[in-house]
Amino acid sequence: xxxxxxxxxxxxxxxxxxxxxxxxxxxxxxxxxxxxxxxxxxxxxxxxxxxxxxxxxxxxxxxxxxxxxxxxxxxxxxxxxxxxxxxxxxxxxxxxxxxxxxxxxxxxxxxxxxxxxxxxxxxxxxxxxxxxxxxxxxxxxxxxxxxxxxxxxxxxxxxxxxxxxxxxxxxxxxxxxxxxxxxxxxxxxxxxxxxxxxxxxxxxxxxxxxxxxxxxxxxxxxxxxxxxxx
Amino acid sequence: xxxxxxxxxxxxxxxxxxxxxxxxxxxxxxxxxxxxxxxxxxxxxxxxxxxxxxxxxxxxxxxxxxxxxxxxxxxxxxxxxxxxxxxxxxxxxxxxxxxxxxxxxxxxxxxxxxxxxxxxxxxxxxxxxxxxxxxxxxxxxxxxxxxxxxxxxxxxxxxxxxxxxxxxxxxxxxxxxxxxxxxxxxxxxxxxxxxxxxxxxxxxxxxxxxxxxxxxxxxxxxxxxxxxxxxxxxxxxxxxxxxxxxxxxxxxxxxxxxxxxxxxxxxxxxxxxxxxxxxxxxxxxxxxxxxxxxxxxxxxxxxxxxxxxxxxxxxxxxxxxxxxxxxxxxx
Numbered sequence: 001x002x003x004x005x006x007x008x009x010x011x012x013x014x015x016x017x018x019x020x021x022x023x024x025x026x027x028x029x030x031x032x033x034x035x036x037x038x039x040x041x042x043x044x045x046x047x048x049x050x051x052x053x054x055x056x057x058x059x060x061x062x063x064x065x066x067x068x069x070x071x072x073x074x075x076x077x078x079x080x081x082x083x084x085x086x087x088x089x090x091x092x093x094x095x096x097x098x099x100x101x102x103x104x105x106x107x108x109x110x111x112x113x114x115x116x117x118x119x120x121x122x123x124x125x126x127x128x129x130x131x132x133x134x135x136x137x138x139x140x141x142x143x144x145x146x147x148x149x150x151x152x153x154x155x156x157x158x159x160x161x162x163x164x165x166x167x168x169x170x171x172x173x174x175x176x177x178x179x180x181x182x183x184x185x186x187x188x189x190x191x192x193x194x195x196x197x198x199x200x201x202x203x204x205x206x207x208x209x210x211x212x213x214x215x216x217x218x219x220x221x222x223x224x225x226x227x228x229x230x
Numbered sequence: 231x232x233x234x235x236x237x238x239x240x241x242x243x244x245x246x247x248x249x250x251x252x253x254x255x256x257x258x259x260x261x262x263x264x265x266x267x268x269x270x271x272x273x274x275x276x277x278x279x280x281x282x283x284x285x286x287x288x289x290x291x292x293x294x295x296x297x298x299x300x301x302x303x304x305x306x307x308x309x310x311x312x313x314x315x316x317x318x319x320x321x322x323x324x325x326x327x328x329x330x331x332x333x334x335x336x337x338x339x340x341x342x343x344x345x346x347x348x349x350x351x352x353x354x355x356x357x358x359x360x361x362x363x364x365x366x367x368x369x370x371x372x373x374x375x376x377x378x379x380x381x382x383x384x385x386x387x388x389x390x391x392x393x394x395x396x397x398x399x400x401x402x403x404x405x406x407x408x409x410x411x412x413x414x415x416x417x418x419x420x421x422x423x424x425x426x427x428x429x430x431x432x433x434x435x436x437x438x439x440x441x442x443x444x445x446x447x448x449x450x451x452x453x454x455x456x457x458x459x460x461x462x463x464x465x466x467x468x469x470x471x472x473x474x475x476x477x478x479x480x481x482x483x484x485x486x487x488x489x490x491x492x493x494x495x496x497x498x499x500x501x502x503x504x505x506x507x508x509x510x511x512x513x514x515x516x517x518x519x520x521x522x523x524x525x526x527x528x529x530x531x532x533x534x535x536x537x538x539x540x541x542x543x544x545x546x547x548x549x550x551x552x553x554x555x556x557x558x559x560x561x
Contacts, residue, residue, distance in 0.1 A: 129319035135284045137332040137383075138309035147331070151322055 011205035036107035048119025069113035078176030106173035122155030240290035265430030268440035274423035312385035318376030350382035390422035452486035481560035490557035
């Protein structure tokens with residue numbers, strides 16, 4: 001018990017004393033998560049909107065693929081991306097393996113189906129009278145698309161926040177594609193795993209606190225977004 | 231000659247295999263107030279959506295103010311119409327934004343949009359509500375905002391789907407006055423759907439009766455299904471036998487105009503055909519018109535002007551109905 005309380009005390013000190021290593025790791029995590037979420041939202045949201053609003057051949061198959069992608073284990077995504085980014089892989093010449101960009105690409109693969117699926121659900125859950133209202137106002141197809149996305153904005157914003165929450169707490173892909181290199185690709189989750197295996201609980205706990213703080217902020221954002229007032 | 235707002239020929243629309251609406255020939259003059267009267271599910275909303283060019287006819291022709299409708303020009307045609315649906319949708323934004331959205335879509339001059347929207351809100355008694363979140367409005371307030379959104383568009387033709395639904399009596403009076411103002415002061419064509427024959431007759435220049443997707447010549451009330459017997463002299467609904475005058479060999483339903491059913495609280499109709507004794511099950515009075523629901527073997531609806539002899543009517547009291555054979559239409 002004494003050991004645990006001592007570890008928590010030291011962890012708090014690390015956070016409060018602005019320990020450079022802690023903040024370097026936090027920054028790396030946030031930086032990678034931001035870019036992977038931005039990229040995945042840029043592709044996933046329009047893709048989700050297209051799937052929800054348009055009828056085309058292969059739509060059920062695409063929906064099935066998107067749903068299945070949500071359930072892919074992160075180590076499988078990590079393995080798949082590793083094969084592509086490794087020296088012998090098709091993108092090996094870019095030298096992205098064991099870089100923050102490499103992790104961001106893996107997390108992009110993880111988050112894109114989340115953004116797309118949640119966007120599909122957001123649009124499909126809109127009031128059925130919306131399409132009629134757009135038409136009776138005389139909206140062009142582009143105006144109708146814009147008005148629909150505007151109506152779905154709270155749920156779509158929640159989708160972005162959920163995708164961010166998923167990538168910032170991910171460990172398998174970050175470990176496989178980043179290699180957990182100190183000061184370069186070490187993220188909060190990989191650092192916690194490493195420090196715990198070394199028996200260095202203080203740093204692991206300190207990062208755990210920050211991660212929980214990030215989770216709290218994300219959940220707070222979802223709460224306000226879903227209330228429709230952000 | 232008065233120009234035509236709509237000219238319709240052999241118009242057909244169907245949601246499935248069965249024809250849901252068929253109108254053979256119908257002209258609606260510009261500047262008229264027209265009521266579409268029919269029971270729920272008769273095709274009034276489908277007809278309004280066709281007139282608003284939200285649905286496209288599957289057969290036949292439809293023209294608006296002399297221009298034949300083409301599917302490829304649906305958006306242009308829609309922008310000449312203002313449709314107020316029965317249960318309108320408001321966007322997740324402020325009241326003012328909701329009124330301005332249609333003006334933006336129809337590309338009104340930017341500098342005028344806010345002014346027009348505020349004027350429209352004021353016209354429906356919603357001034358001061360501009361910054362309110364649309365989702366926080368009551369049902370009646372939301373209906374008025376949707377009405378303001380339609381008015382702001384200043385279209386050639388206004389289409390209202392059950393405009394008096396969900397409104398209190400003051401708002402109904404206001405809406406009726408608005409329909410008259412749009413027509414008399416602004417010379418707009420107004421077409422509204424209603425199941426209230428009294429309202430239709432009070433406001434409209436022309437009343438179009440719709441029943442099971444067809445325009446019919448009589449008010450679509452008192453529908454009884456059954457069969458024609460005795461070489462067309464009798465119609466048997468199962469519960470009642472009616473003497474009918476128009477001798478037809480087949481027909482599975484009859485309609486009786488609710489204004490043409492006589493009633494009495496004593497037995498004064500003795501010796502006449504089609505006299506039915508029953509009990510009053512509903513009673514309502516609106517603007518000097520009385521509407522009765524009577525259970526007399528079948529459930530009848532009666533409309534007539536309020537007179538002194540109506541004072542004794544009570545729910546549950548006995549009543550005798552007389553239906554002249556001439557007022558029965560076999561369909």
